[in-house]
Structures are given as C-alpha cells and as structure tokens.
Amino acid sequence: MPAAALASAIPRSLFSSSLRRAALTSTTIRPIRASFGAIQTISPFAVRTMASSAHKIKVKNPVVELDGDEMTRIIWQVIKDKFIHPYLDIDLKYYDLGLEYRDETNDQVTIDAAEAIKKYSVGVKCATITPDEARVEEFKLKQMWLSPNGTIRNALGGTVFREPIVIPRIPRLVPGWKKPIIIGRHAFGDQYRAKDAVLPGPGKLSMVFTPEGGKPEEIEVYQFKEGGGVAQTQYNTDESITGFAHASFKLAIDKELPLYMSTKNTILKKYDGRFKDIFQEIYETTYKKEFEAKKIWYEHRLIDDMVAQMIKSSGGYIMALKNYDGDVQSDIVAQGFGSLGLMTSVLITPDGKTFESEAAHGTVTRHYREHQKGNETSTNPIASIFAWTRGLIQRGKLDDTPDVVAFAESLEKACIDTVDVDGIMTKDLALATGKSERKDYATTNEYLDAVERRLKRTLKEKL
Template sequence: MAKIQMKNAIAELDGDEMTRVLWEVIKEKLLNPFIDLKVEYYDLGLKARDDSNDGVTYEAAAAIKRLGVGVKCATITSNAARVTEYKLKQLTPSPNGIIRAELDGTVFRKPIILKNIRPSVSCWKKPLILGRHAYGDVYKNCEMETDGPGKAELVFTKADGTEIRKTIMEMKGPGILQGIHNLDASIESFARACFFYGLSEKLDVWFATKDTISKIYDGTFKQIFQHIYDTEYKEKFEQAGIEYFYTLIDDAVARVMKSEGGFLWACKNYDGDVMSDMVASASGSLAMMTSVLVSPDGVFEYEAAHGTVQRHYYKYLEGEKPSTNPVALIFAWTGALAKRAELDRTPELSDFANRLEKATLDLIESGTMTGDLSRLADPPAKEIVNSWQFIDLIAEKL
C-alpha cells in the first residue's frame, strides 16, 4: 500500500514515562504504516532538558514557530523528588510554560464526547471548552524561602532608575514569598484568541477572575477583555447571536456545574490548568481531553491535556502492560496532521486523520476500552484491554 505523503514536517516533541512509551507505539502501529511521516524530532524528556539546560525546549519552540505545527507528548515538570529520582542538576521549569511563553499562545482544551460515556455532571449535554491563558502566573514566577523575620517588598525599577515600592508583609518569622507577573500585550492576545475562537465556533464566551480580591492583577484582565470585546467583537457577536459574559470565578464554577455546556470558558493560566482537569475528569477521563496551543500569528501545537501517567509507568517497569488510555495522545497526532494537511492542502492526510479518530471512537463505542473508561461506560464495557491491545485493535480498523 502506498503511503500518504506529507509536503512539510511537523515539530515532534517527545516526553516522559508512560506517555513516552505509548507515543512510540502509536507511531509504530497507527502512523508509520500509513504515512510517510515527516517530523523534526526534539527529545523533551526530563533528563534531556536537564542536560541541555532547557536549550532543547527553546529549540523545539523555535521549530514549532518555523514549521507552523507541532505535536507534543506529556512531560514532567520536576520537583525535589524528581531531582533525586532522575539525578538532575537542578529543578527544571515547566516545558509547557516555556513553549507557551515563546509562542505567546492560548490553550484551548475540549473533551472528547462518546455515546456510551456519560459525564459525571448529568446536565452537561455539549462539550465545555476551556480557553487557558498561556503566559505568566505561577509558571514564570519568582519565589524564595525566608529564614527569619523581615520586611517583604515588591519593587519595580523603571527604565529611568526610579522605583515603585510596596510592602507585601512585615514577616514575624520564617516564611515563603512568590512574585508573579503578566503583560498587557499577552492578555490582549489571550482575549483576542478567545473571542476569535468563540466567533469561529459560534460559542458564547465566559471569562472569570477574582477581581474583587486581586483588584489590580485580575482587574486588569477584566478591563482588557471588556475593552477588546467592546471595540472589536461586540457587533460581530451580536450578529452571530452569541454573547460575552463576565463573572467572578467562584460564581462561574457554580454556574458551570448547572449548565448544559457548549460554551468557551476563558481562564487565566493556573485557573485553566485546574479547571480543564476538572472538566476532563467530569466528562469521562483526563485521557479524553484534546489540547491545542494557538499563537496570535497562527502557529499550532497539539498535545494531550493529561500528565505522564507515573503510576502506570512504574507498573510497566515491573513488567506489566497497564491499561493506560492513549486516546488524547492519538488525538494530539490527528490534530497536528489535520492542521498540517489544511496548511499544505493535502486532503488525503486530512482524511486519514479523520479516519483514525473515527476508528478510535468507534472501538470504544462498540464496547472495547481501557480500564479508566470501563468504570464509566453505560452500557457496561464488553471488553477491557491494555494499551497495546487497544492500539492494535484501532490499527485493525484502519
């Protein structure tokens, strides 16, 4: 069988642990037999990032910009335990945070809906899409420990050398400090991306912060969103019959749990990280959530929304073949291939991406699935398989 040809390459970013193992199986069984796969490969495994002092992460981000499309496996963001486990030189920052900052993009996460997997929130009838700001907050923070009493200050030194100072706390003893930031330009890109996505998909857009408490930081987000909506999108939204809605984030959570879904919920960076996992889990499984990072200049990076599945990886190292759900990893590849096909005008590649997604969902809806979905299936699963069996059955369908 002649393989489908690609005109241009995709930036491929490899990852860690169980997802790295399955990433290779997906390529071997579901992609390489059917596509003459063109990629620029970057190893973003934890040790490779540490060895290169994150140089490989910046190289990967540059490749995504240059090629227009990237696909990324899940990666570890290190903590103290990981430094010991992997014998690292230092604590490494979030590679996702670096890439988001380099691309100045917004992350859109959408649950994959199945007929036989009902969401935990019974009123949800339509996909609830999360738009996550992709810059700043705790992902580019500065933090320290203090070993005794003292004054903690926030200091901004202007270009002309003058300073603005604010006292954070007169600390009575040891403690911890953290400084976070954001940029007006990045918030503006975030707002425009959310309004553009909402308009293109004919979705209401919700935005929520806590501006009653964080009057300057969160308040600035609120003001910028409202200004861009009023000056650039209000008339377009009204013509499309959709609306922009702002509320406090605690109110948004309460409303979301009583809604039917079918709208775009825009969140700041950390809020979006947490809420997208909540939506994914309530929709069925963390492995059933697509994620795409979109930059203002039209660059796309696709990935799974979940982590590296550490617990299953340790079982794998002991010789087991765990029942890890690979659907989000498969859909990261199909999303990237479909976008590459759109940009290169190669309909046969787009058709393959659609067929791979359909084969994956048809298999689950026929009653064959991994363990995480079997606990939620209605009617009950007919067959529970491990990851390798699941991928082999998709390959048979293809």
C-alpha cells in the same frame, strides 16, 4: 550498524519477539537517541506497511515531533506505526524530549524544539517527565530541569486550551454535561511567576515601582504589628493579556462557540479589572461583528458565578481564565467528563498559526513499571492519539489540504466509536462505567488494534 550491535541496542521492552527479529533484518533504519539511553529504530511494522501502502495522503509541510517518556513514549511509537506512517507522506522534524536526552543536552533540545515549532508552525508532543528530587536521583541528573511544557510555553507565548473528548457511553460525574467545555488558561504570570516571602516579625510591607527615568513610587500594603506573616507580589503584562484575548476570540470563532472571560474584578479592581477591560476593548474593536455573524457571543462573568453556572450548564462554550483559575478548572472539567485520559491540550499563539498539541495527562509511570516487569497494561492512548490528530488538523488547515484534516477527523471518530459503539475500552474507562473485571476492558494494544480495524473500514468506505 552491525546486526549484533543493533540487537543489543534495541530496548527489549519496546518490541515483541517477532518485531525484534525483524528489526535485525530490516535495511531501513533511522537511529534515534532514546530516553532509555539506547538506540531506538522505526518499527519494522511501519517500514513494511509504508512500503506496501498503495496511496498515502501528502502532508504538504513538516510537523515537529516531540518525543517523551515512559509509558506514553512507548504508546507514542505504536501510534506512529499504526496510524501515521502507513497513511501519511509526512516530514516529521524529530526532537527527543526524553528526560535523559534533555539532561545530556543540558535541556538545549527543548529550546531547539520550541524554535522548530516557531519555524514550522505545528508541533505534536508526547507526555514528558518534569523531574523532582526523586527523579533527579533516579536518573542521576545534572540538575532539576524545568518543565518542558513551561519552557515551550515561555518560548512560544500563547494560551493553553484544554478540551474534553466526549464519549456518550462514558458516564460523566456531572451528568448534565452533554457538550464540551473548553478551558483557556492564561499560562503566564500571576502566582506562577510571583515572589513570595515569610515575614519574621512586625514591620511595614510595601511595593515599589520605579518607572524608567522616573522616581520610585511606593505603595503601602500592610503594617504588621504583632508578629510576622507572609507576602506575595505577582504581576502580568498588557502584552500577554492582549495575546491571551486574541487567542481566545480566534478559537471561539474557529469552534463557533460562545466565550466567557472570568475574573474576580469586584475584589481585584485594578489587577483583574485590567484583564476585563483589555478583553472588552479587543472584542468591541476586532471581533464583535464576526461573533454576531456566527451567532455566538462574548461575556465577562465573575469567576464564582461562572463556576456555579458551569456545573448547572449542559456545556458547549469556552472559558477564558487566569493562570491559577485555569489550572484548577481544567482538572475539574477533565474529571467531570470522566477521565484525564479524555482531555486534549493545545497551545495556540495570538496569531492563530503557531500550534502545539499534547495529551493533558502525564507519562503514566505506574503502568510503565508494570510494562518493565513484562506485565500487560491497559493504558488509555486516546489523548495521545488526539495530540497527533489535533496537530494534523491544524497542519491541514494552514496548508489548505482538506484530505489531511479529513484523515485526522476519521481517526478521532474511530477512537470514539471503538469505545462508544464497539464497547472496547481501556481499564480507566471501564471503571468509569462501573466495570472492573478483566473481561470488561482491553489492553492498550487490543484497543489500538480495534481502532485500527475501524479506521481501515472507514477509509475503505470513503474510497
């Protein structure tokens, strides 16, 4: 591409003026279709650093990279420039899940990305926009595309586990929580695939099940006598519940943490009882001996009792929850530990191999609007960094490359110590400590620079 064309194609908000000038002279350019509707390049910073790096850690097999939207997309690129390309010899299979490119491909890029994760086993994902009516109008979309997370979950199956990033310096709204509480959400079925209806007047409500090759079976639900009401039919499958159980037990073994499965089986004796029975059977036949060897345990508890115990506990366990319960409790746990910016989210399939990691928060639109105006922003990048590190740790475990795992763990420690030891943090974390003046917090770039300095010191000490 001619330099003049390249200059006009680079979004001005992405680079400082010095980096924009360097981009025009760099000969190493990989065009990537960006969600800004322009051509984006690998930052020249990353190119220069890669060229000058004396030693890189080899990542044996590819990692699937899913790019995203708005402020998190910009931070995602900086993370690659500072912490991925300079240190790792890695093959990234890139998929642009920015909203405009999803629209351009009729969302085929999301399906392709999910298939790539199936093929290569590990994916790392930037936060993405799930469009509503306002976004359809803003981006002039062909239609209101589904959530990429939902599309990927449906393609891969598996369970979403959310785990807080615990930083001692950051006060917790639940002061007693000292150790992580991991929420496993069964992200299939129940209310999220239910059929509901408003019933206009008196009448009989019933459910009908027609077995293959059999006669219909009718179950009477309710007789509406005076006026109408509302109704809902929901479902789940033995196959999905079984997969949920295996993923939960395997994570508990990997983390060496006890596992609690919670339902309201005293009320939904058959529906929730099915979850309870499948979990118990799989535990007894497959995982009990390994749990006992690691001195951890599995227990079913009623959801209301478990929530009460959660508030009183010090943490240090995994909760396996149905879809709605997991949706609600994961946000409660995130806020209880201090910030949604300190929450990881991973999708793990029942075989324990296929894995996708991302930040649990959104695209931070409000900060992106300020960034577009040229104003400084203080967006917390920790969960986005952990999306990369958790994916790299999984890749290293699957490939039996402990140096990859060690690098990712060193980067995680650098993120935490920059806040906990150095006292350098973004505005959301400063506010959590009761401080709000400009001197009390760092911009995103200032925080990332501080993490980079810590990481370099850590790696130098290990050499």
